[in-house]
Amino acid sequence: MKYLFAIALGLVACTATGPRLDSWNDGAADDITAFVARVTDTSSSDYVPPAERIAVFDNDGTLWAEQPAYFQLLYAIDYVKSHAHEHPEWRTTQPFKAALEGDMEALGASGSEGLFKLVMTSHSGVSSDEFAEITKAWCATAQHPTKGRPFTEMIYQPMVEILEYLRANGFKTFIVSGGGVQFIRAFAEESYGIPPEQVIGSTIKTTLEASSSGTWIRRSNEIDFVNDKAGKVIAINRIIGRRPIAAFGNSDGDLQMLQWTAAGDGARLCVLVHHTDDGREWSYDRESHIGRLDKALDEAKRKGWSVIDMKRAWSQVFPTHEP
């Protein structure tokens, strides 16, 4: 009987496997590993077949950093700087003037309309293929203004481990981000192992255009879909077509996605990354303009969601620099 027990326990213990979570301090990932053990254990009432193991991840602030500004905005500023010689009028008109002068305060004062104008200018007019090349080139060379690292080394190593761990346990991992879908695709496959078809983001309208050498996709300067807040749920339903069983976010923009995930039947995992690490990363939550975490933090406490205290939970934040 003891022997049978040992076998049974052995089987259960074996169901959740995969890469080690080396960048997590002892116990810090227990909510996650316990959940994975339950849904992959065929003898558990919480068992979920692989096809239904959908996990969704916010990007900015959840999979990579987002301070002192969304990296996509920093890309837009760099774009404006490198194209300023073609647009002398930018030197005297906002929000371009602020971008060129690196005046983040004036940029902030231009409001969402100004930021929108800046991002649209840097994201449109080119073909979809050209945009992919431009953003890939930027990701390969640009550096974070204060940390001095390439942006692709501002991803969170512990979260990369979670992505790999979930996939090793039969999960399909999706990014569901407010950022532009094509921008994220420029690095998601290499940085996170997430292929383009598993990246959901905000989109601008595109059209199919004919030219003498064939057809190409033109990026307009008109918003198609804003993938934030309730939009994340709408997009998950439209594109994935299945309710996730696990969701990871870090801000109020992720609240609806987490609630939608939590409201399904059976075992559910909802995780918030809480930015508490002023030394290695940043510390911010309820009062922050970027990645504000207020209502979702209250909801997490009410509902018993897992809140990752970055400072305590992670032994390492960013990946080790490559030699």
Add this chain to the structure above:
Amino acid sequence: MKYLFAIALGLVACTATGPRLDSWNDGAADDITAFVARVTDTSSSDYVPPAERIAVFDNDGTLWAEQPAYFQLLYAIDYVKSHAHEHPEWRTTQPFKAALEGDMEALGASGSEGLFKLVMTSHSGVSSDEFAEITKAWCATAQHPTKGRPFTEMIYQPMVEILEYLRANGFKTFIVSGGGVQFIRAFAEESYGIPPEQVIGSTIKTTLEASSSGTWIRRSNEIDFVNDKAGKVIAINRIIGRRPIAAFGNSDGDLQMLQWTAAGDGARLCVLVHHTDDGREWSYDRESHIGRLDKALDEAKRKGWSVIDMKRAWSQVFPTHEP
């Protein structure tokens, strides 16, 4: 030397494997198997890594039949019939009157506006979850008006074999259809082995609504995106984010998707299913109102795309009835 040759040939021959194409007559699938052998052969200059092996399939007329009307329209007519008692006004107003009387001529005369009204009536007002249940129930019970088979047995057995064959060779198979995405998801996983997140179709606008028991997704009666013609390319770029290397269609609505696929670098496979089988299925092409195949047939001849003559190519059209 002979020995080494044999090993080398053996390796090449082994690269394209997978389920047998039992419903294809000898040689009829050679274009497809030759292409798969090339792109999966690591020693070939045409080798394509698995992550880039994206194959897209139209649905109506390519994976299942579409005569005497798109099955989704037949669903809409059934819906109107079963809800007529709640709407006495339908007995005297078009297009509902025509649908109730089974008057396909009057229905056709109501034009695309009338058909649109009918489909919207049968697809909106409910939650996304309810709609999934309703369409699943319909798929499980409704029968084709002339063939007397369940619609889910009006899928093409040879194409199911191609889907399985491609997946066995590392391809990811997507549906890219003008039909409604949620309607197709009701049967795609069971019938084709294609999960919901690999179904791309036309969409209606949805909103996230709050109720006392939580949130739910309401289907509006407003079109969001028509996934046809150029729309198929736009959606592939937006949702898959990678150019397919293989595309299968049967009508002019698939022309841009096939051209887009063909225009990429490296080996490409473009296939048209040509409806030539008046006995087992239907015979139609250039003059048909449903699934018109005219410009795409000319383009296929010009570009050397593979055209499947259904009558000659397929030894079996529909799956064998289950006992």
